[in-house]
Amino acid sequence: MKKTRLMAGLLLVMLFTAVNCVMALAGTSKINGHLDSVEGKAVSGWLWDSGKPEESQTVTVTVTDEHSGQVAAAVSVLASEYRGDLTEDGMGTGNYGFHVEIDWDSLPPSSYIISLSSGNTVISRKLRYASGDAAASPYRSLVPLGNFKLTAYCPCRICSEGWGRRTSSGALATASHTVAVDPRVIPIGSRLLINGQEYVAEDIGGAVKGHHIDVYYNTHAETRTHGTSSAEVFLIQE
Ligand SMILES: [Zn+2]
Known part of the structure; x- marks a missing residue:
């Protein structure tokens, strides 16, 4: 885990360096x-x-x-x-x-x-x-947010960090509806379209950072079945 973070940090530094080079080449263009x-x-x-x-x-x-x-x-x-x-x-x-x-x-x-x-x-x-x-499609305006890592969680002590069905927004987590997000990437309350299913960003999680969405399920067995995947995520604007 620490190794992964170091790598992510290194990649960010490289990205910023690259962006700065491009900005310098572009002169005053903003x-x-x-x-x-x-x-x-x-x-x-x-x-x-x-x-x-x-x-x-x-x-x-x-x-x-x-x-x-x-x-x-x-x-x-x-x-x-x-x-x-x-x-x-x-x-x-x-x-x-x-x-x-x-x-x-x-x-x-x-x-x-x-x-x-x-x-x-x-x-x-x-x-x-x-x-x-x-x-x-009933969704007239979908804003693509990019590709996200999808994981799953349930109300068990380990998955929910002791919160059970209570979410950070106060709502009770509901299957096929609740997802946990990084609020710096997706604001709490956002409606999202993921793999054709509509969800609401109602929760956060200590391990949910960046382009990562944690999908709520009722049972731990279902979270095992879900495993880790990735999908294009769209913000529903109306
Ligand atoms: Zn669980």
């Missing part, structure tokens, strides 16, 4: 942006470089098939539409908004991840769009 929404064909958002507030940046909206991982469409446009809300937030001229059109009808029915980038900078927030059968 790109920040946001994908706001996908409504019908229109994908909108904003992006600016706070090191060059007078310039509008070219952004690329990329649509990736969630299942195959293939890029289905990529559209580039100058992010130069005026956005009053951005100037109110103290962002330069506010001329950083954009809209692009994605012709969903020309793409095979599937679920797609929409991402935003400018040059080598990829904005972390992504959106999801589903068409065909996938559109029948």
Whole structure:
């Protein structure tokens, strides 16, 4: 366990070093942006470089098939539409908004991840769009949070650290509903979609850190069956 932590620490240091090198190479470039929404064909958002507030940046909206991982469409446009809300937030001229059109009808029915980038900078927030059968999903807005390690726990003394069914949020843990998360990664109360099942982040755990989710089961036998796995986790926004 300690060895694992040391390795994780070392990896973090290496990552920060790498990020610093990239930042140094990029000079004063400080790109920040946001994908706001996908409504019908229109994908909108904003992006600016706070090191060059007078310039509008070219952004690329990329649509990736969630299942195959293939890029289905990529559209580039100058992010130069005026956005009053951005100037109110103290962002330069506010001329950083954009809209692009994605012709969903020309793409095979599937679920797609929409991402935003400018040059080598990829904005972390992504959106999801589903068409065909996938559109029948009751979840209109799913934000992919990435791949998580999944483990299982139960009310037994060992698993629950003596808490039984009581969760840190005060709710009683319920199977097929309660998961424990690292609240620095997923806020308590978040609705999550994991392997097609909806869960609520209601609990925390001493060993639940980072991209790790602990799924609640009624019995210890079930936690054994579950073991350790991994899955893409989505935040349900509506
Ligand atoms: Zn247990």
